[in-house]
Amino acid sequence: MTSDSARFGHRWLPILLVLPLMILILLFFYAPVIQAFYWSFFLEQPFGGGSQFVGFDNFSRVLADPEFWRATWRTLIFMVTASALAVVLPLVLAIAADRQIRLSPVARNVLVWPKGVAGASIGVVFAFIFNPFVGILAPLNNWFPGLWAPGLDGVDAFITLIVAHVWSGIPFNFVILLAGLRAVPHTLYQAAALDGAGPWRRIRDLQLPLIAPQLFLTLVLEFTESITSVFALIDTITKGGPGGATTLLVYKIYADGFRGYDLSGASTQTVMLMIFVVLLAGCQFAFLGRRINYER
Amino acid sequence: MNAIDPIHAEAQGIRLSGVTKSYDAKAVTIPPMDIEMRAGEFTVILGPSGCGKSTLLQMIAGLERVTGGTISIGGREVQDLEPKERGLAMVFQNYALYPHMTVAQNIGYSLRVAGIQRAERDARVKAVARMLGLADFLHRKPGQLSGGQRQRVAIGRAIIREPGVLLFDEPLSNLDAQLRQDMRLELAELHHRIGATSIFVTHDQVEAMTLADRILILNKGRVEQFDTPKTIYSRPASIFVAKFIGAPPMNILPVSGDGRALRFGNGKVFAASPLKGEFLLGIRPESIVLDRHGPIRAQLRHREDLGSHMILTAAFDLVDLRIALPFGSAEPQQSDLHLHFPRECLHLFDVEGRRIEADFHLEYAN
Incomplete structure (x- = not known):
């Protein structure tokens, strides 16, 4: 079937073409990962100069730290609420839009832009938007003084983070889900209408199962993203406060490593977070992915 | 065939009065x-693409709103009702099967929506599947079926509710030629067994001629003729119908009348008639008779042998006459043809293309 002209003539050429990417991945992904794994078994001096093998001591130290468990718990809460909202809201919007809007390629392009905005920029903007004195919720404090105080109230700060994260995720997920809905042939809905299914029933029995691949994709991306990319938001909006209420694991790792100079502890938590993310994605593929029907 | 058919529908008549459709104020579809x-009754709606036949079907189904007029099914006005309230079912051109459901779930979906108990649902699905030869495929997904099987699933999904009206939107157009013939026969049989009022949209004249009790021929949204296949073939109401039904299409010759005789374009008189003015004469290729003593002479230009019959193309009076000869008939030996047009096979139309029941009798003269 494959003719020789369709193959690379030189056996080193394909390797040469992949090489730049391989170097980048090795340098900026595998090297740090291996370093983190290495450090998690050693006690490192903060400014270099000597390290000592300690086996699993770092792990037992981290696991015994109640602050680690609190950060983990917050991370889980954030992951579930933020991801769920960042998928459900675009889903509702996409189902509504599927009935009316004809999205031009330009509009689709524009809608994805927020995905390209750096998390730090979004954080700065939302720090202003939710500022208790000049933000959109400031009037609340005129009527009920102290009701909205993200600088003092951990729950308010947490809400601010979730809103900022969900906001930045909506357009991309919206476009993905809408594209999935658009790929469903219109006659399926007509057939269902003749079979007696009303609009809600059609959403449940047809639209949701048929866009399962897209829902799965957005969920997997959201779950992993909500764990890692939230760092920029925390750093710009709350700095982990107030009182550690928004110190999720990623931020704790940064704070421990670069403010507390506990390189080994930070590396150990990094390794644990990484294993958790890999397990999470693996579970999703194992339990959700297998049930998804990619057939059209 | 089964001794007892599980599905039997209470057929209902359909009446359309003053039904119109326009998508915008200017253009009337x-x-x-x-x-x-x-x-x-089994009605086939036939017409070229864009003639409004699918729109008409969708309006009856309730998938398109009518702009004006009323539709009644079984004496009940339905034009403002939802599709599901109209008591009809539809088979779509691309099958429109639910890809994530099994064959059994596809067929039984309407029953599930209607809240029918699982045991009864399964029994009815099995009965329908047996009737359509799908019993072994109930747990497959549509993606694992052949075109013909998918078509059967679509039919099963439509008939399981025993609808009084069955709609078909070009259901055979996605099948290959052989399968299309088989499914055509199956559909005809199915119609006799179920007895639902059926409306079948197609642009295939063979499907129309073989399936229909009556054919509704549409042209640009207008009804050209609504009659039995036999009448449509033997007495087409217009040139559009005459040319649309029959392959190769009917020959059309310009003729003129002076009050006493009708002449071909070349001036030769062929009939005595009191008609005056310009007319169009139609004769089907299979009606033209090769006859050594025939009064009409034409020059043979081309012959195509199709096995079952042969089609001759001959120049006559500035037009190309097509002549169909059945298998086994004597082939003409020279290019000079002598032809005979039997009177009962001649159709006369006015210049607008409408049929005229004219009284004329053949009388050839030079």
């Missing part, structure tokens, strides 16, 4: 239309 389909 379907001008006011009045037609009636009797209960249990």
Whole structure:
């Protein structure tokens, strides 16, 4: 079937073409990962100069730290609420839009832009938007003084983070889900209408199962993203406060490593977070992915 | 065939009065239309693409709103009702099967929506599947079926509710030629067994001629003729119908009358008639007779042998006459043809293309 002209003539050429990417991945992904794994078994001096093998001591130290468990718990809460909202809201919007809007390629392009905005920029903007004195919720404090105080109230700060994260995720997920809905042939809905299914029933029995691949994709991306990319938001909006209420694991790792100079502890938590993310994605593929029907 | 058919529908008549459709104020897709389909009748809506036949079907189904007029099914006005309230079912051109459901779930979906108990649902699905030869495929997904099997699933999904009216939107057009013939026969049989009033949209004249009790021929949204296949073939109401039904299409010759005789374009008189003015004469290729003593002479230009019959193309009076000869008939030996047009096979139309029941008798003269 494959003719020789369709193959690379030189056996080193394909390797040469992949090489730049391989170097980048090795340098900026595998090297740090291996370093983190290495450090998690050693006690490192903060400014270099000597390290000592300690086996699993770092792990037992981290696991015994109640602050680690609190950060983990917050991370889980954030992951579930933020991801769920960042998928459900675009889903509702996409189902509504599927009935009316004809999205031009330009509009689709524009809608994805927020995905390209750096998390730090979004954080700065939302720090202003939710500022208790000049933000959109400031009037609340005129009527009920102290009701909205993200600088003092951990729950308010947490809400601010979730809103900022969900906001930045909506357009991309919206476009993905809408594209999935658009790929469903219109006659399926007509057939269902003749079979007696009303609009809600059609959403449940047809639209949701048929866009399962897209829902799965957005969920997997959201779950992993909500764990890692939230760092920029925390750093710009709350700095982990107030009182550690928004110190999720990623931020704790940064704070421990670069403010507390506990390189080994930070590396150990990094390794644990990484294993958790890999397990999470693996579970999703194992339990959700297998049930998804990619057939059209 | 089964001893007991599990599905039997209470057929209902359909009446369209003054039904119109326009998508915007300027362009009218379907001008006011009045037609009636009797209960249990198999009606085929036939027309070229863009003639409004699918729109008409969708309006009956409730998938398109009517712009004006009323539709009644079984004496009940339905034009403002939802599709599901109209008591009809539809088979779509691309099958429109639910890809994530099994064959059994596809067929039984309407029962599930209607809240029918699982045991009864399964029994009815099995009965329908047996009837359509799908019993072994109930747990497959549509993606694992052949085109013909998918078509059967679509039919099963439509008939399981025993609808009084069955709609078909070009259901055979996605199948290959052989399968299409088989499914055509199956559909005809199915119609006799179920007895639902059926409306079948197609642009295939063979499907129309073989399936229909009556054919509704549409042209630009207008009804050209609504009659039995036999009548449509033997007495087409217009040149459009005459040319649309029959392959190769009917020959059309310009003729003129002076009050005493009708002449061909070349001036030769062929009939005595009191008609005056310009007319069009139609004769089907298979009606033209090769006859050594025939009064009409034409020059043979081309012959195509199709096995079952042969089609001759001959120049006559500035037009190309097509002549169909059945298998086994004597082939002409020279290019000079002598032809005979039997009187009962001649159709006369006015210049607008409408049929005229004219009284004329053949009388050739030079």
